[in-house]
Amino acid sequence: MSRLEVLKTYKIYIGGSFPRTESGRYYPLKLNKKTIANMCLSSVKDFRNAVVAARNAQGSWSHKTAYNRSQILYRIAEVLEGRKTQFIAELELQGVSKKNAEIEVDLSIDRLIYYAGWCDKYVQMYSSVNPVSGSFFNFSVPEPVGVVAVFAPQKSGLLGLVTQIATIISGGNTCVVLASEPLALCAVTFAEVLATSDVSGGVVNILTGNQEELLSVFASHKDVNSILYCGDDAEKIRKIQDLAIENLKRVVIREDSNYFEDKHESPYLIFDFQETKTTWHPIEVIAGAGAGY
């Protein structure tokens, strides 16, 4: 007798828990007109809850030592490596060939390792001691912008998602991500990886649902510091830029491109979600001794 398969319920990921959308709504994820899964159609309220979780997590995440953050990103990669087959199967379920699915999962793991390595290095890349004309120690360092709302790439369900999240959290930010609407399976499974990888709840929050519906609330929420949109819809970009003005969110637009390319590995992508802080302090001058930097 053949065993009846247990189907997976795909939920969303907020503050380290896996609730269903509070709205109780869903959308069917289909391949060749056949339903693969019923995904949560997240609501405005889900988003707001996720922002609260992201805000609460932001302080402790950004104040972890860089070494610790680096190890946590490395840990995500480790756990993902251990669940490779599940991701490959899910990508196949969404129509990706087995060979391409394997490449995508491998690269997703390697990309996490790549950004794990930056956690305790990018600050040195962008910091400076500034030679001001006066007896002061003056230095500039990057600091995380805060909470980032993310419209993940629509055409890359795992690699694109992982790449974008890595550029944000490696720099000490927390985020609320709306997964690709048609390629949402891996996003939820990736949330399970995050939940078992020493990433504190709230650092990454993942919703599934409709971009159109959530666009305004993502762009206008007053407790979001930055918004990332991956895509090229001019009307959506204009709307995001317009709504983001209210609290001067930093708007980052990235093309929904080929995530297999090397250009997605760059510390400059981390810097898109950083502010620069400059600090001054006087240096004692006694009898023109000439101390200074």
Add this chain to the structure above:
Amino acid sequence: MKKKHTIDFSSTWDLAPAPESTSHFKLKEQYDLFINGQFVAPKSGKYFETINPANEKVLAKVAEANEEDVDLAVKAARKAYTNVWSKLSGKERGKYIYRIARIIQERAREFAVVETLNGGKAIRESRDIDIPLAAAHFFYYAGWADKLDYAFPNRKPKALGVAGQIIPWNFPLLMAAWKIAPALAAGNTVVIKSSETTPLTLYLLAEVIQEAGLPVGVVNIVSGAGVTGSHIVNHPDVNKIAFTGSTAVGKIIMKAIAGTPKKSTMELGGKAANIIFEDAALDQAVEGIVNGIYFNQGHVCCAGSRLYVQESVFDVVVQKLKDRMQSLRVGDPLDKNTDIGAINSKKQLDTINKYLKIGVEEGAEMYQPTCDLPEKGYWCRPTLFTKVSQSNRISQEEIFGPVLAIQTFRTVDEVIEKANNTPYGLSAGVWTDKGSKIFNMTSQMRAGVVWANTFNKFDPASPFGGYKESGFGREGGLHGLEPYLKFD
């Protein structure tokens, strides 16, 4: 009973007037727009009067640019970019910028006096801060022009094209330098609009640019009110908008360019917290408070307008502060002994007076030192408010005048919470003699510039700019080049 000591500074501290001479130059009666290397009459046909806010006398008439004038300026800048400036080597670009720096230094005294006449700021400040810093900015960025590849390794930096720049009235020449120097070093050409009330030093700068032999059209200077600015913002052939001014206007500009390929940097308002701990060197801290809020009549976006004093030293700090305020000299900006000059305009004085009224109505206690004010001109005594609460408008809103709102705190956590509880994030100040506390505080302030045991210090090598609603992008240092470049 404890005896109360008050020092009557005015009794023995009268100084003879020491006005800076104005005989070494003559202002023109009329200033025309500076477009394509020439001073040209505006197509608008209109001129507006610019005055000395210290005596309300008209200094000169200045051309007002309309849409057609702005279009001519942008066309000149585009032509200069395409035909000349973009083809020049970085080294040659740099040499032109060095020339500008040098000529400003040579004409520094003239610049300082005109800046003071037109803006009302004390000559001590225009002479020692505004003008030297402006020259230093050009000198600093000149050296970057041929070194951009080192500033951004592996990114192949390229100029954007034509930069449209709009600057405020509080530091006219200095803000022009902050805008023009990095733009030119990065290889862009410029259309810049002066403020409505302080256009004169920009036209002196135009003379310097002519004198330096800069290719025509590389820098174009126009004047006018917000409408003129909107023509720059909305011009389709402008690649970048750099704005310094209020958060409200910054948002209007951003609305206008949303959905366009124009890049932007915004240097907007602030409401900086200046925090005094009980273990600070209090006399130095009091100097820092005074410099923080009364520098340039408080017309400073990064002014330390919210003072947080630890409860245990509140009485002594406020007393010292009041004594120090009594010794500040308010009056003729051209007098070398003047600390606080004239308020920049009637409009700004009205705004400040409105806030003084609001502060009193909200229940705060106002203090102003006794001092005589000149009869003519726009004046405001240095002012502080005690018994202020966090929700009072005088501790929430940017006043842009010599008005200090003082609150107390007990713990480090409390003051961090209070200091960061604002939509702004431009600057902050911390005063304590304990090193570990300094770094705890400076790392937790959500602000782009943090001064520890000092305040209101600026330098071309030091990046300046805000967090949150104080804007984005940096001016100064290597960081200040990035907003004027694009990358592969």
